Amino acid sequence: MQTKTLKIIPLGGLGEFGMNCLAIRWEDDILVIDAGLMFPETELLGVDVVVPDISYLVENKAHVRGILLTHGHEDHIGGLPWVLQELKVPVYGTEFTLAYVEGKLEEHKMLDEIDLIEIQPKKKFTIGPFTIEPIRVTHSLVDCVALAIDTPVGVIIHTGDFKIDLSPPDGKPFDLHTFAEYGKRGVLALLQDSTNVERHGYTPSEWAVKPRLDELFSRTQKKLFFSCFSSSIYRIRIALELARTHGRKVAVIGRSMNESTEIAQDLGYLDIPPGLIINPGQLRDFPPEKLMLLISGTQGEPMSALSRAAVDTHKHAKIEPGDTVILSSRIIPGNEKSIFRVIDHLYRRDANVICDDGSSGLIHVSGHGSREEMRLLINLVRPEYFIPVHGDYRYLRQHAQVAEETGAIGGAIVIEDGDVLEVNQQQARKNGKVTAGRVLIDSGSTIDVVEDLVIKDRRTLSEDGIVLAVLALNKKSGLVERLPEVVMRGFGGSDITEPAREVVMRCLDSLSPEEKADYGVVKEKVRVELKRFIQKSTGRRPMIMPVVMEI
Known part of the structure; x- marks a missing residue:
């Protein structure tokens, strides 16, 4: 009787949309599927991107054998530069996906440090105890794959993002045949994209x-x-x-x-x-x-x-x-x-x-499968265990219900970031949690792990201070009514308030009347110019908050 278990550990993407990252562990060997990012909510001031907390992988870095990529969208590859700062492991992806990855790593001056290994659909390869077969799937991006991973306790299939398009423009259709073959042989677990579970029917080609x-x-x-x-x-x-x-x-x-x-x-x-x-x-x-x-x-x-x-x-x-x-x-x-x-x-x-208002013909179609495509794939694969991935909790729960309704699975299990799911041929059960969460990244900074936005704000204020730029603009004419006020707190050394005011004035003078009427553009341009000036002058990276007052 098999007593050892395979551990499936989501680190991002299960409980939110974005920053998809999932670890699969057998004994002392860990594979990582995807390393994505998500873009911050508006209340995360000064944060440019959000990536998954990979503390678990860092604690077990000696056991991480590689990162497998399903495709090249930001929510699946965008976190790689930060993950690879901590884990110098090979990255596996299709030709097109790796072309995107190369650009990212080159931008972060990491290209020479990381092995990029190309994979192709239907060509199996082995990493430690795992044998992986990429399977062609269709999505809104080209060269996308699902991953069939043969483990010591059975096959698990991770679909990545997919829809079932049998006549895509590149002539490389969704490989239903290979999914069906795995279904005949027996699949231990299917991890399936939940993004469009609230849409009934099929997603158009x-x-x-x-x-x-x-x-x-x-x-x-x-x-x-x-x-x-x-x-x-x-x-x-x-x-x-x-x-x-x-x-x-x-x-x-x-x-x-x-x-x-x-x-x-x-x-x-x-x-x-x-x-x-x-x-x-x-x-x-x-x-x-x-x-x-x-x-x-x-x-x-x-x-x-x-x-x-x-x-x-x-x-x-x-x-x-x-x-x-x-x-x-x-x-x-x-x-x-x-x-x-x-x-x-x-x-x-x-x-x-x-725009895509749906009233007079399609000008946009989704890259994710709707409910009938989900059911079709579940019926082909007929897994013992079904695990929904990608999305807010309500999407995962609804997806589990859809899978149970097909009658083609042994059982559906909803897990979230940090859950440890132990699976073998006899059972699947949650057994504990690992550290999981969000890492907030400021562009140009080193990785900055924070568990609470308040802590981050306090740290920023205590170390680098805060800058308030108060702008008085005429609502009708867009003219600057009076000189901007620049208030700095938490700075030491020379007084740079007056030069900073001049920077703000030059920035405002460079804007067109239409840009001045768009306060979102005004604030962003003032913030960028002040950030550049202050960092160059003092080496500090304070919190910069432009405030526009309508006169």
Whole structure:
């Protein structure tokens, strides 16, 4: 009778959306699946990203054999630079995923320190007691895989993010056959993506957006701005094909969009005909009706290309009356205000703005499977134990209920970050907890572990102080009514208040009237300029809080 157990330990992503990270342990060997991040809530002042607390992995670093990546989205790979500071272990991923990882590690000057090992669907490899087979799945990103891991007590399958698309634009469909083969052989546990459990039916194929987009391309009389997630290679491919069909030249605008299209082209996921892409500096050489701008910034990020174009401060992307802007993406919860603010600015420019309102054809489809796809996969795999992953607790609970309703599983178990689930062929049970939680990261700082925001605020105030920049702006004219007040507390040494006021004034003077009317942009630009000036002058990184007063 098998008495040893396999331990499944989620460290992120079960109880929240984002920062997906899960450990699998057999005796003295640990595999890690994904190392993602999440973006902070608005109340986390000064925090740029949030990554999982990997104290458990650090305590057991001698036993960690590698990190397996399912795909290249930020919520699955974004935490790697911080995780790899603590764990110098090999990273396994598909070709496209590793191309994204290389860029991240190069940015953090870590590329030479880490072994990146390419994996391919249907090609098994072994790490310690584990034999892993990547299985092709479809998602909103290309080159995504599920992981079938053969352990001493049985096979567990982690789906990663998926939807079942049998005719994706790259011609590499979801591999239902391999999932079915594993189902025939017997699967101990299935860990399945819960993201869309509240959606009934099936998620449409990526091709479903093409008819509506084709119609929009055909009726657009002037310039066409097309914005989607820079990682949505399928969507970019469809947009480029339509641009070519409708006789439009394409300019790629925005750093992330440029990087993604270059990687996709290099790896053969985009076949761009010669002459289709033009340099942004050539936009003036073509009539508006012959142009499409593929532009990043679909979530209304303050400094993104689309946000700057919306307030007419982008060097190349000029939005003029009658231009059409297509936002081919979903609104990520928490981004509503910034997105609607950008849309407001677009309307001020008399642009035609097309969002995914669902009223007249699809311009965006999800990358996650809906309930019927979840049921289909569960019925194919027929696992002994079902474990929902990815999402808030209510999603995990609903997903467990959906799995139980199929009648194709032995039992469903809901676990959260830090739970230790012990599994073998006889039983599965929760047995204790490990440290799990969030690590708050300030851009440019070393890893800063805090368990409570209040503690972090107190530490920041005690060590580096606080800066209040009080700005008085005329609501109607946008003019600066009086000199800004800069209040500094917790600083020693020379008085830099007056130079700081001059920095704020120069920053305000550089803003356009439309930017001054957008207090979100004003605050962010003032914060960035003050942060740069104070860090250069004093070496301190205080909490900077711009306050705008309407006069």
